Amino acid sequence: MSKKTRSYVEFLYILPLLILVALISYYPLYGWVYAFHDYMPPKPISSETYVGLKWFEYIVSNPTRLADVGRVLVNTFAMSGISLAFSWFPMIFAVFLNEIKCRPYKKFVQTVTTLPNFISWVLVFSVAFNVLSSTGAVNTILVDLGLIDKPISFLSSKDHVWFRMWLWLTWKNAGWAAIMYLAAISAIDEQMIEAAKVDGATRMQIIWRITIPCLLPTYFVIVMLNLANFLSNGMEQYFVFMNNFNKKSIEVLDLYVYNIATTGRGNYPLSTAISMLKSIVSVALLFITNTVSRLVRGEGFV
Amino acid sequence: MTTKAALPKKKHINPMDRQGPGDKVISVITYIVYAFFAFVCAYPFYYIIINSISANNLSERGRVLFYPMEIHFKNYERMANIPGLLDAAKISLMRTVIGTILTVMIAAFLGYMFTRDTMWKRKLWFRFVAVTMYFNAGIIPWVLCMRNLGLNNNFWGYIFPMVVQPFYIILCKTYCESVPKELQEAAEIDGAGTLRVFWQIMLPVIKPILATIAIFAAVNQWNSFQDNLLLMTNRPDLNTLQYVLYQYITQANSLKALLSNTTNSSAIIAGLQTAATATSIRMSVTVVVVLPVMLIYPFFQRYFTKGIMIGAVKG
Numbered sequence: 001m002s003k004k005t006r007s008y009v010e011f012l013y014i015l016p017l018l019i020l021v022a023l024i025s026y027y028p029l030y031g032w033v034y035a036f037h038d039y040m041p042p043k044p045i046s047s048e049t050y051v052g053l054k055w056f057e058y059i060v061s062n063p064t065r066l067a068d069v070g071r072v073l074v075n076t077f078a079m080s081g082i083s084l085a086f087s088w089f090p091m092i093f094a095v096f097l098n099e100i101k102c103r104p105y106k107k108f109v110q111t112v113t114t115l116p117n118f119i120s121w122v123l124v125f126s127v128a129f130n131v132l133s134s135t136g137a138v139n140t141i142l143v144d145l146g147l148i149d150k151p152i153s154f155l156s157s158k159d160h161v162w163f164r165m166w167l168w169l170t171w172k173n174a175g176w177a178a179i180m181y182l183a184a185i186s187a188i189d190e191q192m193i194e195a196a197k198v199d200g201a202t203r204m205q206i207i208w209r210i211t212i213p214c215l216l217p218t219y220f221v222i223v224m225l226n227l228a229n230f231l232s233n234g235m236e237q238y239f240v241f242m243n244n245f246n247k248k249s250i251e252v253l254d255l256y257v258y259n260i261a262t263t264g265r266g267n268y269p270l271s272t273a274i275s276m277l278k279s280i281v282s283v284a285l286l287f288i289t290n291t292v293s294r295l296v297r298g299e300g301f302v
Numbered sequence: 303m304t305t306k307a308a309l310p311k312k313k314h315i316n317p318m319d320r321q322g323p324g325d326k327v328i329s330v331i332t333y334i335v336y337a338f339f340a341f342v343c344a345y346p347f348y349y350i351i352i353n354s355i356s357a358n359n360l361s362e363r364g365r366v367l368f369y370p371m372e373i374h375f376k377n378y379e380r381m382a383n384i385p386g387l388l389d390a391a392k393i394s395l396m397r398t399v400i401g402t403i404l405t406v407m408i409a410a411f412l413g414y415m416f417t418r419d420t421m422w423k424r425k426l427w428f429r430f431v432a433v434t435m436y437f438n439a440g441i442i443p444w445v446l447c448m449r450n451l452g453l454n455n456n457f458w459g460y461i462f463p464m465v466v467q468p469f470y471i472i473l474c475k476t477y478c479e480s481v482p483k484e485l486q487e488a489a490e491i492d493g494a495g496t497l498r499v500f501w502q503i504m505l506p507v508i509k510p511i512l513a514t515i516a517i518f519a520a521v522n523q524w525n526s527f528q529d530n531l532l533l534m535t536n537r538p539d540l541n542t543l544q545y546v547l548y549q550y551i552t553q554a555n556s557l558k559a560l561l562s563n564t565t566n567s568s569a570i571i572a573g574l575q576t577a578a579t580a581t582s583i584r585m586s587v588t589v590v591v592v593l594p595v596m597l598i599y600p601f602f603q604r605y606f607t608k609g610i611m612i613g614a615v616k617g
Contacts, residue, residue, distance in 0.1 A: 003420070006420055006496075007420050007421055008422050010415065010422070010496055011422040011423065011427070013496065013497065014415050014421075014427065017408060017411075017412060017466060018430065018431070020462065020465075021430065021434060025434035025438075025466075026434070027447050027451075028447045028448075029437075029439045029443070030447065031439055031444065031447040032443055034442075034446055035443075041449075093339075096332050096335070100336065101329075105333070109336045109340045111600060112340045112343045112344045113339055113340060115343065115347075115596065116343055118521050118595050118599055119592055120525035120527055122527050122547055122551075122591075123547070123591060123592050125548070126350075126588045127346045129551050130349065130350050130353070130581075131346045131350075135363055135364035135581065136364060137346075137349050137367055139364065140364035140367060171342065175339075202324055202325060203324075203325045203328055204324065204328065236527060254441070257440060257441065257442055258441060258442070261445075268442060268446065272440065272442050272443050275439065275443060279437065279438065279439060282437075286436060
């Protein structure tokens with residue numbers, strides 16, 4: 001087999017997989033055309049259903065829709081904002097976990113706190129439901145202790161939804177996110193710490209002056225990734241926790257586009273239009289954060 | 303160490319282990335705070351497990367808090383009678399097995415092929431695949447296009463969209479690049495073709511990274527919920543365990559229907575402790591869905607940890 005033929009043959013081997021990628025990841029971009037049509041399934045789109053920018057104009061011209069989008073954006077910004085504001089938590093979690101000298105205990109804490117990361121949001125919701133329902137552990141204990149008279153309905157309350165969603169997110173992810181910092185801590189030069197100890201530094205001083213500064217580059221990347229994903233909270237968490245009481249404050253963009261398309265008669269074009277705007281802004285955010293990262297650290301993360 | 307000798311000799315404490323009074327306080331607080339974190343993460347699982355094996359009339363009123371009471375396993379024995387649950391378990395298992403095998407094989411194959419600089423336009427194709435990590439069209443355009451491809455209401459809708467994972471491919475590519483080139487060259491001189499080199503030389507060598515990928519892919523498949531929700535709208539027989547559990551929690555009606563079915567039969571005779579309640583079904587199904595992950599997790603923890611580390615190096 002000549003060299004030339006072989007190079008084409010090798011390409012042919014991967015061609016089926018490239019086609020699969022094209023269909024699964026690139027073809028949905030073509031799905032954006034639905035935003036420019038009056039699409040009502042099962043009737044396919046055609047030149048007759050073409051409506052141009054109608055749905056984009058509809059978002060800004062319809063006052064209720066505009067207010068809805070505004071509310072959803074506030075939710076999205078709030079949830080992402082809280083996550084960003086507390087993004088140092090896994091780092092601090094790792095720093096003090098590293099201070100535990102009893103190895104089995106440290107290992108135990110690490111294992112137990114990373115486990116929730118590997119269960120689905122449905123299971124997290126199930127856990128939440130079982131523990132927080134009116135006959136769940138939390139309410140039973142609170143009533144038994146006489147702290148409350150009757151059970152609190154945690155999950156159907158609309159108060160502090162943003163913060164509670166952050167708590168669940170942290171419950172699920174913090175232990176896992178800490179692993180990366182733990183590895184970064186173990187990479188810190190021992191001599192630096194020993195020198196500090198010899199000079200009489202206390203543990204808090206070592207943490208504050210050595211450990212945390214050494215972790216800042218990792219933390220910076222996490223913050224940049226957080227910013228790049230500012231609009232993308234994902235829908236699963238909010239979907240499973242959503243109910244009629246908290247819907248108004250739990251709907252983030254990803255969930256909103258799903259709800260528009262599935263409730264009532266289902267407005268696919270409007271949903272697609274919003275998805276499309278979101279995707280474009282997200283890519284722009286990725287570019288910006290990557291550039292910032294390149295300027296600050298000398299390398300991007302893409 | 304030389305500095306050690308210079309220190310006052312009154313106590314034989316290595317300066318590295320010296321603790322001030324403030325340090326002790328920090329130690330104690332740290333132990334207590336982490337005990338709290340561990341409790342918050344572990345107790346809910348423990349609570350659900352002990353409730354699923356305790357007397358149902360007690361668990362329904364929330365009386366089982368710290369240890370199982372009046373242990374019985376009726377809730378699990380009854381599971382086969384809950385309509386849809388067994389089918390859902392089969393679907394979940396099938397998608398996990400098939401999806402994981404395909405994901406791993408594709409990651410290995412593409413990872414290897416993208417290291418072959420003999421391939422026509424290799425770099426272009428690699429970028430073509432890798433860049434898909436950084437954009438997505440949004441769920442609704444995605445769903446509409448998957449419908450056009452006939453992947454809705456079709457088991458393969460669980461598989462095909464998930465099997466080409468750029469991140470895993472990059473991991474495999476990096477790993478293949480670290481394997482000495484001579485290994486491949488020797489085989490090629492002996493007349494092995496591209497595919498044979500992959501199958502007989504590279505695949506055995508890159509097994510460690512494939513194990514890590516397999517674990518992640520399997521957990522992803524098992525936990526996946528969104529594709530069920532978005533694509534399988536008219537095929538309840540294709541529902542996964544995750545989706546069925548979600549239905550049991552949120553749709554009290556379907557649960558009540560289940561209850562009347564089961565209480566009509568043997569449960570009434572069996573007595574109140576073991577009669578199915580909404581709580582007992584919810585708890586025991588939750589255990590069944592969470593157990594596979596909980597069981598494999600401690601054994602494969604190092605793979606998980608390795609996985610995030612490789613990811614971190616790249617990031």
